[in-house]
Amino acid sequence: MMPNVMEKALPKNKEERKISTVLQAKDLTISYNKTVAVNNISISLPERKITAIIGPSGCGKSTLLRSFNRMNDFVPGANLKGQVMYRGTDLYGRDVDPVEVRRKIGMVFQKPNPFPKSIFENVSWGPLINGFRKDIHERVEQSLRRAALWDEVKDRLNNSALTLSGGQQQRLCMARALAMEPEVILMDEPCSALDPVSTAHIEDLMFELKQNHTIIIVTHNMQQASRVSKFTAFFDAGNLIEFGETQNIFTLPQHKRTEDYVTGRFG
C-alpha cells in the first residue's frame, strides 16, 4: 500500500506553497515488445501547475502520460524500466497496487468516454466503488460544479450521459475524475475531439483546477500548450528534447528541433 500522502499534498498556508515535485520519472524507458516508445528520460513534474507535453505523433508522449497512472499495464507487451516516483513512492514498486495509484492520479481521455448510464451515475460511480457512501449527492453536485457543468445538467441528472453534447460529455468526464478528488489529473489530448467553444470551456476549467490539482496535459495543439501551461516538455522519437517554462520553450528554445516544432516547420 502507498503511504498516505494526501495530507502532505495540501499545505496549510501560502508560504508552504512553493514549487515542489509531485511526479518524477527517473531513467524511464518504456517499450512495446521490442519497440522503444519512451527512451531513458528523466523529468520532474511540479505541483499545482499545468505541464504540457508536446511533440509529433508517435513521440511517446501518451505512453509517458499513461505510465503515471499505470494505464500501460493493460497494453499487452508493454515493458517499463526505470522508476516513476509519486511523492517518494515508486509507482511500479513491488507492493504498490495499481488500483490505489489510479484513485489518486485521475485521467481524462482523448475522446469523451462517459459510461452509458445517467449523468448522476457517471459521477457517483467512482466514489461509490471506493467506499464513499456518505453525502454522495453532495459529492456529485460539487464535482459537476467544479467541472462547470452543474447549471447545464442539474435538471436532468437522471438522463443518459449520452444525450449530452461532445463538449459536455468531456466536462462530465472531468467531473467524474474530480469526484475521486485526485491530486494529479492526467489529460490525454482532452480537446482533440471538441469544437473551439468547448475547448475554451475546458481550458477555463483547467485554470480553475490548477488551484488544487496538478495537471499534466498531452496536446497536439501548440497554441493550447502555450495558452494553458506553465511548463512544457518537448518530446521527439521517444526522447525528451527540452523541458522548461512554457514561455521559454516557445520564445527561446534551446534546441533546433524544438524550435522547428514550435514554429510549425515539422510535426
Next chain:
Amino acid sequence: MISQNLTHRHRVAILFHGFCFMVSWTGVVILGILLFHVTGEGLHWLDLQFLNDFPSRFPEKAGIKSALFGTVWLISLTALISIPLGVGAAIYLEEYAPKNAFTRFIDLNISNLAGVPSIVYGMLGLVIFVRWFNFDRSVLAGSMTMSLLILPIIIIASRESLRGVPNTIRQAAFALGATRWQTIYSHVLPASLPGILTGFILALSRSIGETAPLIMIGALTYVAFVPEGPMDEFAALPIQIFNWASRPQQEFHELAAAGILVLLIVLLLMNSVAVFIRHRLEKKNQ
C-alpha cells in the same frame, strides 16, 4: 459515359435489393405454410383436456401434460446450468485470459463444438451423466446433456457481445481506481447484456426442440406422471411429438400437430420474456 455507368450501378443496386427481399420472404413464406398446415391439423385438439391429460393409447383421451411439464423442467434446469457456465467462460476468455496460442486453440475448439451433431452429445451424456454419475434417466441428466449441447452457442454469443463493448469504457472505469471485477460488473456486463440475452434465446430455442440427445439418454415416451424433482424421470415435448407422428393413425398425427403448437407457444413465451428484458435494457442504456 458517366451516366451510362450510373444506370448500370442503379440496376445492380435494384437487383441486389430484390434478391435480399426474395431471400427473406422465402423464409417467412415457408414458415407460414408450415404454421398454417400445423394449425389446421392440430388446433381442434388443443384444449384444456389436451394440456391436462397424460398420454393415452386412445387419441381422444391423450394429453400432453407430462411432456409439457418435462420440457419446462428440462429447459429451466438447462438454463440454470448453462447460463452461468457459458457466461462465466465467456467473461474469462474475453476479459481475463491472455491472448496466446492456447486461448486461440480453445477458441477454435469451442467454435467446432457448436457444429457437433446433437446425437454425439446424447451419447456423451449417456456415458457420463446417466452411467458414470448414475443420474439415471433423470431430468438432471437430460439438462446436463442439453447444457453441453448449447454451451458453445452461449459462449460464442456472449463473447461477441463482450467484445462489442468499447475499450474506452473499460479504461474509464480502471482510471477511476476500479478493479477488474468492478469494471466488468458495473459496465461491461450491463452494456453487453442485450447481446448475451440474444445468445440465450438462440441457445434455449435450440434445446427446446432437440430430440436426438434425449432419446439417446433415455427420456421416456409414455409417462403418466410429472417430474417432482431433478432426479425424476421425464418426457419432453419433441419426444412426445415424435412418438405421435410415427404412429399410423391419423388422429395421432393431428395430436402431434397440436403438440407442435404447444411447443411453439412455450418457445414464443420464453423468447418474448427474453426480448422484453433485452428491450428494457437497451432502452436504459440507449
